[in-house]
Amino acid sequence: MKLRKVTAASAAVLALAVAATACGSDDKDDSGSSSGNGGGKKITIGIKFDQPGIGQKTPDGYEGFDVDVATYVAKELGYSEDQIQWKEAKSADRETMLQRGDVDFIAASYSINDERAAKVDFAGPYLLAHQDVLVRADDKDIKAPADLNSKKLCSVTGSTSAQNVKDKLAPKAQLQQYPTYSACLTGLQSGAIDALTTDDSILAGYASQSNFKGKFKLGGFKMTNENYGIGVKKGSDLKAKINTALEKMVSDKSWDKAVEANFGPAGYKNEPAPQIGNVVK
Template sequence: MLAACATAAPAGCALGSAEQHSILHKHSLVIGVKADQPGLGLLKDGRYQGFDVDVATYVAGKLGVPPSRITFKTTPSSVREKALESGSVDMVVATYSITPARKTRITFAGPYYVAHQDTLIRSSDRSITGVHDLAKKRICAVNGSYSSKRITEERGIAAVPVPVGTYSACIPLLTAGKVDAVSTDDLILAGFAAGHPDLHLIGAPFTDEKYGIGLRKGDLAGCETVNRILTRMYQDGSAGRFLNHWFADTGARLTTSVPQFEGCS
């Protein structure tokens, strides 16, 4: 029956709470995205735009929900799980790295892209060429993001975290010399660097960041369907077009092959 739900999503397939709230039964969708990340999720002139927004629109369309029935909602890193758990959004497509801790609270489809953590510095700074050079350097630590902890906790590098609310807030701190580096996913950093010639992406990635589509916990049928849609997105060339549209001129190393999925749980 779950397989039938994943294909046709008839109302009679609702076997429990997770299935009743599945994205497969939605006539319209509220999708959580970022609003301050150029190239990924940016609210500009009253409209959301970027790679994540394109992916979300593509997935929704294949689920039978046209753009006219999509509502995008700004969803910062610090509230992504809460937004899904409360039902204020139906899915989240917001540079949402799949982690074991997050998987205890929500279900992830994908990944729809595998980014790599890199580091953004001032172009005039010659002291940072890799992650280990961040020792004793001031780095942005964004609420709800794990990126700074990958440096200080996972690698034991004695960087000095400077707490901020969003990655967009890091950029003026970096240009003003109040932090020495911003380290997070290369696509996020490439989007910011494109508008700041005085900033430099060092090109020394040190992690895999698997961007997942967040769904309500237990929506396995929805997850499996979204994974099939993501496979098609790469196979029909849409993913490559989206990536090149937003990042072709940024210097980011782009991958246009289907990512290996995590599996729905």
């Protein structure tokens, strides 16, 4: 008889626990995120994990200009920092990630062009970068793109930046392909190469690292226009909301502070904040 009483009591406790769990489930979204700001959900944002000054994963978290922009935008959308889930967005994967819904938006040195805009929508642009070169701080020979003729010009394997320079500006440049930008920088520092080329914002980010500070300088050649936009899924209503957030970031000077914090040590002479929807060709 006592056994039956204990069993009944246990069943009652179990029933109460199940009921409490069921009631609590109303406070979670489909992914199990707890309620709070942003409607109780998480927001997933794609960034680069390996570009200092732009988007970088560090032992202490995530940092860079794109991270600062994305964090500001997320806050304006109603999400606190602890509700952001960062996801690595490699260049070749960005359109697919958006189309599959792996991320809500992507801020990853994502240049707007017609081919990409046919697959995804872009908010912004939020930064106008240019293809440039990085040379040693004491270099006095490379003052214009034509001076790269007969010089050893480095870019990462698979990049078209160095080839663009050779095809259009310096046909006698000696192209050197290294596996990473960090390897190019090491070669530049040792004298194995004479210049490194890619977007000036990326170059500034690398040159701003403490171990390279003061050792390199940007050429300031502005060889192409690279309009960085925030990618969203085609037809998403986030585009308009993100544009509103970007406009506010510029008006309250948070944009200027982010530029200075991430690129300032390299002496990066950035363009003024671009107007939303104005893609410079």
